[in-house]
Amino acid sequence: MCHLLRPPVGIEFGYHLEMAVRSLRRNPMLTTLMIVAVALGIGACMTTLTALHVLSGDPLPGRSQQLYMPRLEPRSKDSGEEVLPYQLTWTDGMALLHAARGTHQALMLGGSATIYPDDPASDAFIAPARYTSADFFPMFDVPLQFGQGWAAADDENRAHVAVISDALNQRLFAGENSVGRSIKVNETSFRVIGVMLPWRPIPHFYDLSVGDYAKAEDIYLPLTSARTAHLPRDGGIECWSGGSGDEENMEAAPCVWLQFWVQLDDAAAVAAYRTFLDGYVREQHAAGRYEQLVPTALTGVRGLLDERKVVPGDVRLQFWLAAAFFVVCLVNTVGLMLAKFMRRAGELGVRRALGASRRDIFAQLVVEAGIIGLAGGVLGLGLAWVGLLLVRINPDRSAQLAHLDVPMLVTTFVLSILASMLAGLFPAWRACQVPPGLHLKSQ
Known part of the structure; x- marks a missing residue:
């Protein structure tokens, strides 16, 4: 005992x-x-x-709190919609992009790219693409293992440059440093300037129109270059006032079809951007582009996911x-x-x-x-x-x-x-x- x-x-x-x-x-x-x-x-x-x-989960830990989606109301009074659209027209997107009122801003669109491998024995295949602007990479903190993203000048010059995913680099170049190599996309050749590390924000917050939990894209191209090359686009589109969404006239059509994100680092930057957006809407209303004078919105990442009921x-x-x-x-x-x-x-x-x-x-x-x-x-x-x-x-x-x-x-x-x-x-x-x-x- x-x-x-x-x-x-x-x-x-x-x-x-x-x-x-x-x-x-x-x-x-x-x-x-x-x-x-x-x-x-x-x-x-x-x-x-x-x-x-x-x-x-948080798709971009430590960064998502600084990211916002500006939302405007360019639609006609008879559209019957009460919720502000989640996308922008080409005119508004380009205006906000060139205004450069945030730390970073990116205008973008999803697409499908037909890739033609260098090896003639390999068949062409379709890869998910993202047509965007230069700030996409620093704003979303995209990790790169080779090279770098493009500069704003490449957007303006419609340069034929590309950043590709690690998966696409493995498939085309066996994982080697492919910076400087060329990729044929549809009928246009693009020069690889960057290769990403594996990257997949969950949920796919920056463009929910292609799927709430879609995989990250395999190839990233300048938006202006993609439009010049007439590359196929994916995602949602909403038109009004007789707009048809005709691919040949999308830039001038009364349609929202582009995603836009801006990085605002603190409360003062958020307040200043709201003031800028309100002023922009008043200008467009006075010019006759906007039929309605509707208050704007800045929707954060978490707010967007909750509003869209992504989970x-x-x-x-x-x-x-x-x-x-x-x-x-x-x-x-x-x-x-x-x-x-x-x-x-x-x-x-x-x-x-x-x-x-x-x-x-x-x-x-x-x-x-x-x-x-x-x-x-x-x-x-x-x-x-x-x-x-x-x-x-x-x-x-x-x-x-x-x-x-x-x-x-x-x-x-x-x-x-x-x-x-x-x-x-x-x-x-x-x-x-x-x-x-x-x-x-x-x-």
């Missing part, structure tokens, strides 16, 4: 750990039930939490259902722990009589609950991994992004251990309240 005495100071935790392991081994069936209950709750909760974490509603619902299931699992675990601890009342009474304090008994039982949580976390991690594999079977683009990262791995174990220890607090406290003399008399 000497092992029941309180150990010397400095080895208490090891002693509690040893006693907890012995206790769990004595009743493997009940121990297994508690671990499985915790694991099921953790697995369901972490599967849905991971999906929600990935889909609702699927069923993902949030599934998370709350899984969280409720986790709570039910913990309640069951509390019941199992209470039954287990109370069945050991005789042993605990003997320990109390031999000098162990309530604090010692309580600590041992809480450590025991923590071990259950750790084991439940390991098993729950496996269940979450299986759950995410099942989620990724869904062909939807958003489902394909679900994966466990380091923060989610840490969260799994921390949540499992803390939840189990909290679940064990009441059973441990209840077991410590039993008078030791009551059980000694029955021995």
Whole structure:
């Protein structure tokens, strides 16, 4: 019975750990039930939490708070639309771009580029493209492994230059430094001046018209050059007053079809830009271009994602259902722990009589609950991994992004251990309240 005495100071935790392991081994069936209950709750909760974490994350950490989408109302009074458009006309986009009132600004459009490899034995293929302006790369902090982006002068001169993705560089040039090489896009040759590192903002916030969770583009070209080369465009378009969206007259058409983003570094810059936008709208209204004098808007990244309801509603619902299931699992675990601890009342009474304090008994039982949580976390991690594999079977683009990262791995174990220890607090406290003399008399 000497092992029941309180150990010397400095080895208490090891002693509690040893006693907890012995206790769990004595009743493997009940121990297994508690671990499985915790694991099921953790697995369901972490599967849905991971999906929600990935889909609702910050697409550009540390930078997105400075990015804004200016929104104007160029449409006619009979358009019947109450929400400001998310895109701009060519005239307005070029005016805001050349005004250069932000730290950076980028005018852009999605497209499809037909790439012709140098190897005549290789077939041409279509790659997603982004036609944009020079500030796209510094504003969105695009990482480059070779070369650099183009300059504003290249936009003005309609230069035939290109920045390509790492994936396209691997496909065309086996991953080598391809700066200076040429790529044939449709019928036009472009010179590679930069190669990106793997980069994919999630969600695809800067152009939701091509898909909320679309992949990053494979080739980036100056917008002016792409329009001169008549490269195919992708994305949404809205016209009014008889506008047809005819490709030959898009620059003059009464249609919104371009995305525009501006970087504003502080509150003063935001206020100044709002003043500039309001003044611009008044000028356009006075000139007769705008039929309506509607207040402008500057929509941030998070505001845009919320307004467009980018995160699927069923993902949030599934998370709350899984969280409720986790709570039910913990309640069951509390019941199992209470039954287990109370069945050991005789042993605990003997320990109390031999000098162990309530604090010692309580600590041992809480450590025991923590071990259950750790084991439940390991098993729950496996269940979450299986759950995410099942989620990724869904062909939807958003489902394909679900994966466990380091923060989610840490969260799994921390949540499992803390939840189990909290679940064990009441059973441990209840077991410590039993008078030791009551059980000694029955021995």
